[in-house]
Amino acid sequence: MMGFEFWMLALCALLLLVLGLLSFLWLDSDLTLLRAAWMGQCPEQALADKVVWITGASSGIGEELAFQLSKLGVCLVLSARRGQELERVKRRCLENGNLKEKDILVLPLDLADTSSHDIATKTVLQEFGRIDILVNNGGVAHASLVENTNMDIFKVLIEVNYLGTVSLTKCVLPHMMERNQGKIVVMKSLVGIVPRPLCSGYAASKLALRGFFDVLRTELFDYPGITLSMICPGPVHSNIFQNAFTGDFTETRLPKIPLFKMETSRCVQLILVSLANDLEDIWIANQPVLLRAYVWQYVPFRDWILQGRYGKYISKVLGITWYR
Numbered sequence: 001m002m003g004f005e006f007w008m009l010a011l012c013a014l015l016l017l018v019l020g021l022l023s024f025l026w027l028d029s030d031l032t033l034l035r036a037a038w039m040g041q042c043p044e045q046a047l048a049d050k051v052v053w054i055t056g057a058s059s060g061i062g063e064e065l066a067f068q069l070s071k072l073g074v075c076l077v078l079s080a081r082r083g084q085e086l087e088r089v090k091r092r093c094l095e096n097g098n099l100k101e102k103d104i105l106v107l108p109l110d111l112a113d114t115s116s117h118d119i120a121t122k123t124v125l126q127e128f129g130r131i132d133i134l135v136n137n138g139g140v141a142h143a144s145l146v147e148n149t150n151m152d153i154f155k156v157l158i159e160v161n162y163l164g165t166v167s168l169t170k171c172v173l174p175h176m177m178e179r180n181q182g183k184i185v186v187m188k189s190l191v192g193i194v195p196r197p198l199c200s201g202y203a204a205s206k207l208a209l210r211g212f213f214d215v216l217r218t219e220l221f222d223y224p225g226i227t228l229s230m231i232c233p234g235p236v237h238s239n240i241f242q243n244a245f246t247g248d249f250t251e252t253r254l255p256k257i258p259l260f261k262m263e264t265s266r267c268v269q270l271i272l273v274s275l276a277n278d279l280e281d282i283w284i285a286n287q288p289v290l291l292r293a294y295v296w297q298y299v300p301f302r303d304w305i306l307q308g309r310y311g312k313y314i315s316k317v318l319g320i321t322w323y324r
């Protein structure tokens with residue numbers, strides 16, 4: 001009889017495990033974010049009346065973020081290099097009628113030109129008197145094998161993605177420390193967690209951000225009012241690949257990998273939930289990219305599993321490995 005009860009319990013546990021795994025396959029964000037989306041603060045309450053400075057606001061995720069924030073009545077500062085595109089985004093944000101002309105500042109800025117960041121910060125403070133949220137979103141990527149990538153491309157990736165973000169954060173930080181209030185958001189990437197071929201320099205620039213901001217968080221221990229959110233999206237619809245550097249890489253050699261891209265609007269909805277709830281480190285991706293990240297981060301012997309006979313094929317399909 002004991003034996004029967006044991007096997008029934010084991011079967012139930014197995015069923016629960018299978019159900020848990022199957023429901024995981026519906027998720028498009030990590031569990032902390034999912035919990036916040038169900039039980040946490042909603043963005044409408046937490047973000048209304050804030051002053052939000054977004055870099056990389058001229059397209060993709062930054063543009064959509066500006067658009068969704070404009071619906072919440074948030075004052076916006078839109079930055080990127082292309083002023084005309086920023087004006088277009090501003091007009092789009094004004095269309096929904098929640099903001100007035102004076103609530104949106106278009107502030108062209110080159111992340112690589114760190115000497116201009118201090119003046120830009122002063123301009124925002126003069127206009128709105130405060131910066132509640134800095135969204136370090138602007139960035140560039142590349143799609144080329146290491147052997148084909150020119151050193152200049154590696155330098156630009158570090159200058160824009162890493163040094164540009166560090167510089168702007170350093171300019172805004174003293175103001176936030178004075179008030180002991182503010183949110184700093186950093187757009188990293190799942191590529192900085194799970195290696196993928198053709199983006200060595202991009203992954204390195206995002207990993208550098210991780211190191212810098214992890215340490216900054218420990219240094220802000222005495223400033224509990226300042227929070228840091230690191231967002232790691234997987235593939236999202238945007239212009240990032242059209243704008244990516246390709247080195248002397250020819251497109252015909254790009255691996256035929258399904259990219260499982262997420263809609264930009266969905267990605268931004270989830271980013272807003274994480275902002276509203278001050279989540280520290282979040283993953284956003286469609287399946288199976290999210291599953292791949294969990295496997296990479298948490299499953300022991302992952303290399304052995306992924307390099308086995310069938311594992312190599314799975315790795316190739318999931319874009320973890322590149323075979324010539």
Ligand SMILES: NC(=O)c1ccc[n+]([C@@H]2O[C@H](COP(=O)([O-])OP(=O)(O)OC[C@H]3O[C@@H](n4cnc5c(N)ncnc54)[C@H](OP(=O)(O)O)[C@@H]3O)[C@@H](O)[C@H]2O)c1
Binds near residue numbers: 060136139190232241
């Ligand atoms: N899409 C994805 O699959 C994905 C996944 C993970 C992470 N991300 C990250 O998400 C962020 C936004 O990318 P996206 O996907 O929305 O790509 P995107 O559509 O190409 O947008 C990139 C933005 O960055 C700006 N930018 C590029 N170089 C700049 C510079 N030197 N100075 C100032 N702004 C600059 C661009 O504007 P200008 O050209 O006008 O300067 C543009 O507004 C990036 O940090 C990217 O690494 C994207």
